[in-house]
Structure formats: C-alpha cells, structure tokens
Amino acid sequence: MTDGMEMFPLIQRLDEEGNLIGDLGVLSLADLKETYATMRFLRTFDERAWNLQRQGVIGTYAPFKGQEAAQMGAVAALEDTDWLVPTYRDWAASYLRGVPLEHGLFFSKGHPSLGDIPAGKRVLPAQVVIAAQTLHGVGVAWATKLRHEKVATVVTFGDGATSQGDFHEAMNFASVLAVPLIFFCENNQWAISVPLARQMHAETIAQRSIAYGIEGFRVDGNDYVAVANLMHELSERVRNGEGPFLVEALTYRLGAHTTADDPGKYRAIEEEDLWIRRDPLVRLERWLRAQGQLSDEDLAAIDADSERKVEEIIAGFREALDISPLVLFDSVYATLPSTLASQRAQFEARVKEVGA
Amino acid sequence: MTDGMEMFPLIQRLDEEGNLIGDLGVLSLADLKETYATMRFLRTFDERAWNLQRQGVIGTYAPFKGQEAAQMGAVAALEDTDWLVPTYRDWAASYLRGVPLEHGLFFSKGHPSLGDIPAGKRVLPAQVVIAAQTLHGVGVAWATKLRHEKVATVVTFGDGATSQGDFHEAMNFASVLAVPLIFFCENNQWAISVPLARQMHAETIAQRSIAYGIEGFRVDGNDYVAVANLMHELSERVRNGEGPFLVEALTYRLGAHTTADDPGKYRAIEEEDLWIRRDPLVRLERWLRAQGQLSDEDLAAIDADSERKVEEIIAGFREALDISPLVLFDSVYATLPSTLASQRAQFEARVKEVGA
Amino acid sequence: MPDMAKLTIAQALNQALEAALMEDSAVVILGEDVGKDGGVFRITDGLFEKFGGDRVIDTPLAESGIVGTSVGLAMAGMKPVAEIQFFGFIYETMDQIASQAARVRFRSLGRYSAPMVIRAPFGGGVKAPEIHSDSLEALFTHTPGIKVVVPSNPYDAKGLLLSAIDDPDPVLFLEPMRLYRAFRDEVPEEAYRVPLGKASVVREGTDVTLIGWGPSMALVLAAADELVAQYDIAPEVVDLRTLTPLDEETIVTSVQKTQRAVVVHEAVRTSGFGGEIAALIQEKAFLYLEAPVLRVTGYDTPYPMTMFEDLWLPDTSQVVTAALSSVRF
C-alpha cells in the first residue's frame, strides 16, 4: 500500500513560527504586506458576520476563519480572464476575484442577489450541493479549451466533497479531456462533525490524483507563501495545456461549521488549540514583524481601516435589503411563461395585501 | 506522476502460449480439467444464446465470450456462505454460484423470473444501472461484518463502471468501513464503443486503489490460474478482516457489446485478432494438451456434453415461458395495496380479453 | 392509562429510533453527522452514545452511498434507517431509491426485499439556504415499490416511524422540519404503531374537505378553526399521513359527503401531489362535486431565497380563501 504522506510531502514556505523556509518565490515583501492587511480585513469581516447572525441580522453563516491563506492563495495567480468556481465558504477567495463581501451576507440572509456576480467578473455563484460545482468547473475549463483561450480555471471544494460521486466524475472527465483546471481542495479536516479519518481511509487527498493519472500536490494551506507560489506555477502550467491538477491545501476550520453548529459536541478543544497556533494570520504577522515591516501602529491602522470597510459593507447590505419580492418570478426563465405570469400576478396581489 | 503499469505489474501464471509461469498454486490438474470443460460449456451456451437472439427467441443479449476465465476465477474461491453481487454480463460467474443459465435467457427475454435467484444461493439479481451494484456489494459485505460472519463478498463490474460516481462512493465507503469485500473489475477494455483510453486517463484501474488507501491488484483476466489463485488469497484475507481489495482483471470483450451492437463501427479488426489469440480457452487447452490431459476425443465428449446441457437449458427456458403476466403485480410490495389490487383486476380482465 | 409525556416531533422521532434499536438488532442508523453530533436536527441525539458506532454510523458525505449501501444491507438481512440530511439532497440518490430500493422485490420476483427507511427533514419556513427547503414528495409518489410517509404531529411521528421500520418494503419518511419543535403532544412512552396507508380524519365536517400532509397540516388546522369561528363553515380535515400507497377510500368518502375539496401543499404547483389528489377526486366523485377541487400550493418557481419565503409559502389565509371559494362556488 502507498504512503500518501511520503508520496506527497507537505509543501511549506512559511512555518508556524513565521520562519521562511527557502525564499518568497514569485512574491515580494510588498505583496505580503498587502496580503496581511487584506487577510486581517477578511478576518474582521468574518467575525463580524458571525455576530450579525447572532444579532438576527442575517441567517446561517459559514465562517472561513482559519482558511484565509488557503482561499487567498488559491486565487493569487488568477488573471481577469481566469475563472473561479467557488464553494459556499469561499467569500475570501471570491472577494479577491471581484465579488463584494456583501454577497456573503446576501447568501446568509437569503437575499435574491446572492448570486448576482458583478458583470465581467469570472466567478460562478456559490451553490450548496456538495461537490456539484466540481463538474461545473470542468465544464467551464472545457469551454475555454474548446475556444482556445489561454485561461486557467480554479474550482474549490472541501475535504468532505471528495467523498461525493460528482467529485470523482469531475476528476475523471477533467483528466480524460485534459482541461485547464486546478482542483483546489480546502482540506479543513472536518465535514460538519465528521473528521477526515472517517471521511476517507486514504492518508491524503492529494493521492487521489493517482487514480486519474494526473499530478497532485499537498500544500500547507495556512501558509500563504506556499499556496500562492504553487498556484502561480500551476496556473501557468494549465494555461499551457498541462492540466488538470489536484491541490490539497491542508488547513483547519477554526470556527464552527456554521452559526447553527456546535463543535463542542464532536471535537476536542486540544485539537482546536493546536490549530489556533497554526493560524495563517499569526505566522504572516510574525514574519512581517521580524522583517521590521509591521509595527503596532501599522496593525492599529489596518484594524481601523478594516472596521471602516466592514461598516461600509454592512451599510451597503442594509440598503440592498429594499428589493422587490417579485424578482423571484423574473429569473426562472429568460421570458416569463404565461402560466407563471398569472401566478406572478397573484403573488403581487399578495405582496400588496401584506404590505411587504 | 505515477506509472500504474509499473506499480501494478500484471499477475500471470499461464501465458498465451499455454506455458505455466511458476506453478498451479492452490489449483490441481483435476481442477483445471474440470474448469476447462465448464468453460467450454459456457462458451457453447454463450454462442447459442447469441443465435437464439438472432432467431428471435430472446431479446437483447450481452455475451461474455472472452471473459470466461475472469468470471470463473472471480468466484473460484467462494464458499456457500460467501456472496456474489454480479453485473449484467456475469452469467458464467453466476452459474458457478448456483444460478441456472436459464436466468441469462430470462434476462434477455424479459421474463419475470430473471432475478428469482434459487433459494439459499447468495447471489444478487443482475441489474443494469452501471455501477449501482457496487454500493450494494458494500452493503452486503457490511451486513456480514456487523453480524460477525466470516464471509467474503465479491462485487463485479466493468471498466466503464469505474467512471460512475457510485463506484467511487462504494470504494470510499468500503475502505472507511473496512468491509470484507473484493471489488472485481472485468476490464474488457470497452464500454460499448468507448475504449479504455477515453474512459479514463490513468493507465490502470488497479491504481485507483491508492485513492482509497487499500491494496489493488492487476491480473491477467484471461488466465484462469492467475485469477483463481489471487482470489483464493484475497477471499481468505477479507474473511480475516483485511479487506477491502480492488482487483483489475485485464480481459477483452471478444464479441459485440450486445446483440444490438456492431463493433465494426468503432474498433479495429486487428485488435480483435490480437485478443482472439489471447482467448482464455485456448491457453488452457494448450496447457492441458501439453500435459497429455486432453485429447481430441475428450474434446468431442466435452462438446457433446455441452450441447446436451445447453439443449436442456433451452428446453427448461421454453417451459418456463408459460407464466402468468399477473405476477407483475404481486411483487411490487409484500402485500398488494388496495389501489393496486383494483388495477390488478383491470389488468386481469385485459389479459383475459386478449387471451394472453 | 399508559405512560404519557408531552413531546415534540423531534423527541417523538428520537424515541421511535431508540425503541427500534432496542427491539431489533438488525436495525442500524446511518447518515451524515448522525453519530456524535446527533444529526443536524438532533433527531438521533444520544443514540450513538447508547448503542455505539456499529449501530449508529456516521457515513462519508455521499447520499448515493448512504442509500446504495442501505440497499445492500437490507438485501442481506439488516434494517437500515438512513438519514438524508435535507430532502433537497435526495436527487443525489434517486437512482438508488427509484431504480434500486424500489425494485428489489420486483426485480427478484419476491426472492429479495429491501426493508429500509430513508428519513429526511423537508419543507420550508426555517430560513435555510437554497435546496434545503424543497418539497419533492410528489416525485416519489410516482415511484411504485416505495411508500411515502409524512407525519404532521408527535403522536403520528413516533407511531408511523416504527411502522415504517417494521415494514417489509422501503419507506421514504419525510419529517416536517418546521414542526420539529413547534409544539408538543401527548405521546405514549411505549413503542406503539400507527399503520401505514391510512389517512386520518382529524376533524369531521360537512361543508368542505381540507386535505393536507406534514407541514401543511399546521395551516390546514388553523384555517379550519378560522372557518368554523368566522364563517360558520364546518370543514372536514384529512391528514393523509401516507401518500403512497394512498388511502383513496378515506378521501373519496369524505368528498362524497362534503362535495367540495381543497388540497394544500408547499411543493410547487405543477405536478405536485395535489394534482394527483384533484384528478382522483374528480374521477371517483365527479357527480358529487359542487365545485372544482382547489389547490393551495407553492408557486412554480424554485424555492425562494429565504428573505421572501414567508410570502411565497402557502399560508392560512390562502387556505381559508380557497375553502370559501369552494363553498361559495
């Protein structure tokens, strides 16, 4: 039997203590300063969203806390013409690709605009059926290949998603069709209450690449430097027709599965503590401080800026709440069928009646 | 990237020329004489079934010609208490487990008894949805494990089946649950008109085992000695709790996909010729002749016996055609619901009317 | 008098599962997060601790896998009770339900059977994300070989679930998630059964028959109260409880008496099970009908984003209005 850990050693560039192993690769110090500020802003947003749910402003929210480096690294190498096919927890990744964070709140609020991606941004709306988007990713990448575009597509999904038949079919189609796609697994080691070891018997997700005769990689998902560099290399390679690839980014869900979940029921606090020490923010902070590139004042400025931006997002979100329920009828089909038109009229009357 | 062929070298014991590589393992000369006679009988049946379709006696038939050694080897090590979960082409394997060959004709005729497995025989009825039975195999094996029975289960499927999501879910469940199951792939290299290289990008099916952290094997599926020996070893191991395993038996569909198919449209005659030389019957015959254990008279006797047995099967099949259409209503539920009872009465009246 | 307790549907279901695990060692519970977590709605709470990981099993995240392995378990003599975390994910497993579980007996001419239960929370009103709130029961009423059971209250929930587990055929058991903890009812302590295939006349009346199941019963009952109190109309209320095989007799008898009927469901209108009921009533009681059978249903859109689900879902006033139109037709 194969030892997955040995075949796919963990790729790391910035360790838990904030020590650089090797060099920054394609990244610069400036990149990392900016990345750190963005990551901190995203963390602020995420924690704020959690609180908004607690206050009843939004509904169920799935936090990405702990997975920021993986998500940001996943899209770090993408160009405007590249595609992102995200899963439901990817507000950080989507944000970097041009989807405002309001969408994360829309999603939790059940606001009709949740998937109304800004024009021109090549991001698909998040959907909730585990692994279904992996096939969409294959289709998108295939379309770009058929049109001879030099474009990379990244599809993201969780560790639990790799158990679904759709994931397998996607990997198989992608490899047979040789599409320019990177399968990016955010292995946060939990699928709600189910730990990785009950999700699969293999040691690593990366080794699943062997089943499809493609290259796989296992990278420290809490190490932005490692993930971003790997994705730079692989995006370039897929654009040159060498894909698909499978990337396993080893990370951890620092919070609950969603605001409706209580991890206390099923996982040990020691494990959480261990991973708190591996927080992707912490190691970047340590490194930047060690370089003398981050002071307490810088931090305070970043935080103030983050707060301000989050407030703006929430304000934008609140404004957007004033939307007509009738939109529900207007994007079922391109043209409203007559049968549905009469239902729409009934609905309109009802909306008027209750004064909504 | 991994070289599947290198990681999973083809296990062979009896080569195309009928030369033994190593020894017979757990098999004896007597076993092989009997196996040869049975294989020849099965070939006779299979060819006869093809003709019956041509004569309009039965409907679409899926021949197993060329896959006899794989199928017979797959079940060679099974005890009465072991289970077989077959696919729709497995009349040879099922026959050895106690399912009369009439069932193959029933299946093609669309006779209601097609899945009425003889009492006490631990074989599931064939079903046609590609790969769906792989999950049933996991469930059956799991049941035996939960009851602490020391029992092996073999589930069979084609190369095309490995593309289905259900296959992946079955492999994953089986490995996580550590069930006593052998996944036995009859890799006949074609799924109707689709060759293996368009079905998957990996070099071997065996290497898919790595994705699940279990052991995989690649065996010459036209070599009964190799398959039977491997299955003896693995059945014993799964009964001892070491399963699951994946076995890829490399074989070839010598005939058309079914009586409704024309391989001339999609595959080269040279390839067929190559595999005619690798016929599982031929190499057994060569070896037995070389041992002085098979004469022309023996052959004639086997053929006469085969013909006689096939005639009996067909006679039995014809007799069984006299079955009431009303059975259609009697095994939808354990007890006939009243709504269905009134439909049954209408159907009965209709049957009487047309005099069927 | 037997021991009684005031229980929610969630508690009643938990009791039924516990009783089944105690009664029959062939019963196993499997699904996503049904173990330590006790299920995302806590219906299997405490069972993992009591019965261990061989009886209450957290599976990998794959619905077809859950149902497909259940078919194998059932064919080999076990009695799996599978949980699908939300009914909307049932699509993933429709082949294993409709082409496999439902056909085991038929395919084998009775030699094999697949006694298994597939439990799933369903229906809207809890502000869940997309796909989580869909009412897809009609799809399975079109599948011979399985039974579709939908309780609407704690007493039935427990008794029907135990009958479903006893049943020699596969049963799809749909649990109205909005009602899981909405109210409590007297529920006997012991393991009693409520028979499958029998509708229940919850309230007798003479003016119009109101027909519902599962989550819709809440509005049907509220509407019935309103009709009596405000309009002096006496509705007869039928809770179908089992959708297939359908208790046609109870429906037809009631409509022959009241001569009017309104069917209520959350599922989208077109090809919802309400259509089947209406078709059936007009076939079997045509000459009795004083008004068309009316349907109060969801609209023909995907289940809405939840900001607007309350507007989208059928409500009591729509049932009242329909009943009045029927009576005044």
Add this chain to the structure above:
Amino acid sequence: MPDMAKLTIAQALNQALEAALMEDSAVVILGEDVGKDGGVFRITDGLFEKFGGDRVIDTPLAESGIVGTSVGLAMAGMKPVAEIQFFGFIYETMDQIASQAARVRFRSLGRYSAPMVIRAPFGGGVKAPEIHSDSLEALFTHTPGIKVVVPSNPYDAKGLLLSAIDDPDPVLFLEPMRLYRAFRDEVPEEAYRVPLGKASVVREGTDVTLIGWGPSMALVLAAADELVAQYDIAPEVVDLRTLTPLDEETIVTSVQKTQRAVVVHEAVRTSGFGGEIAALIQEKAFLYLEAPVLRVTGYDTPYPMTMFEDLWLPDTSQVVTAALSSVRF
C-alpha cells in the same frame, strides 16, 4: 415549395443536430457513444465524422458528469446538447438537472444562464431491459427552470429540437424511441423552428378532447380514427409537444368546446402528468365538464419485464373505451 424529404424521426433529429452544429460554433454534442458509434439509436450518426471530436464528444460513462459538465460549458458560453443514453438513467443526474441546470438563472438573478439541451430516448415497446423504458417526464414537469419537450412526429422533432437548442434555458428533450423509425413524414430540408410552449391541435372535433404527447400520440391518433369510423364520434386531438411550460390555453379552449377529456400516457398512473392535466381542466373548465377527465396510463408497477410489456402498455382500445365512457357518461 421548400425541399422536402420523407424522413423518420431519427433522421429528422439527425438533421436538426447537423444544422445546429453548422449554424453555431458554440454547439457541442456530448454523451456516451455519440461519437464514432453515432449513438446507440444512431441519432448522431455521421456527425463525429463531419464535425470532429471537439464538437461531437464521447464522454466517460457517467451521467451526472455529462450533465454537470454541460452546466459548466453552458455557463461559460457554449451550447451543449447532451445525450442520456436511455431516459431511465436520468436519475443519476437529477441533482445536476433540477438543482443545478434549472437554477442557474434563478440563483444568479439572471447574471448566468444554462442554455443546454438534454436529449433522451424514452418510452416502452422496444423490448429493452429494465430501466430502459421508463416514462419519467412527470418528474421534470415538477421542476421550475427547465422546459420539457416531447415530439411525436418527424416534422415536430426537427423543428422542436432546433428551438430547444436556440432556447436560452435548459430543455429536456424526450424522444419516443418506439417511434424513431416507425414511420416517415415530409420534412423540409432547411433548418426551420417549431415554437416551444405551443400544443398542437392535430385534429379538430367536438365530442371529446384526447390529449397526449410523444409515444402516446400513436395510440391517440389510431383511437381517433376508430372513434370516427366506428362510433361516429368526433374527437379533438391535442398533442402537447411541450409539457412545461404548459400551453394551458389550448387545452382549456378545447375542453370548453368538447366538454370531455381523456389524457393518455405510458407513465405509471399515480402522479403521472395526466393527473396534473386532469386537475387543471377541472379547475379551469369545471362548469363545462360533462364527465370526469379520464386517464389512460400505465399501471402503478415498475415498468414490466418485456415479455409482458405489450399487455401492460396503454393501447388504442383502452383509449377508445375511455373516450366512449366519457361521451356516454
């Protein structure tokens, strides 16, 4: 007069696909065995040779994969025409159809769409193995966001398929396999369109409306002939052609005239689309009806083993009998 040829449905479909591939470089055909083999029913015959392996693609054996990648292709600007080898295997891909393709537009509030066609042969009568002959169209009529189209003759087959490929929304296109080569009709050479969403009144009449689609039209038309010839009854015959969105107006107008209706389909009775039609007619034309809307359908069993399929399938005499019961009610 345009160029005409006598074509079978199979040939007409092949022409439509060829025209679509010629007209629009975004169109690709994908599925199992659609390439060199030309499809198991030869509907894509010759297209691989003409358009090459980038336009006509043999996929791995995985239906969810076929539809799921089609969704991605469509969202990224292509126009996939996917073949599911037999409609019975559609269960494998129901999530990708109902929760994905059908919701792309809704989920994105119109920002994305999924213009794609899923073709599948369906219906019985050709002595195929289990699961191959099931009529499951009703399931998809319960799914907002997709259209369900079912031609019954060569002319419509070509024109409807081209409209389906043009359509900006996903279309499930069901091909009656028993009729693929059953008869020929005049079919124009050029690439014409038959609009979706419009039923066709195939024969005008005054005494009873016979409603069918796809394979059932063969019996409906034969029954109509018999009713005229033997019983002096003038049936109006409606071929729905598109099941959803449904052309309610044509149905209701016809029944208001004839005051009687019979719906015919092969699918099992309970929750078949006939139920929806019956429910609709009694809702919209209650006061016109002189008899209940009758249904001639399959029985509530799995599709039978084919030795007995002819006995099980609805036949002309059942349609005649139902029409007579309706007229004499």
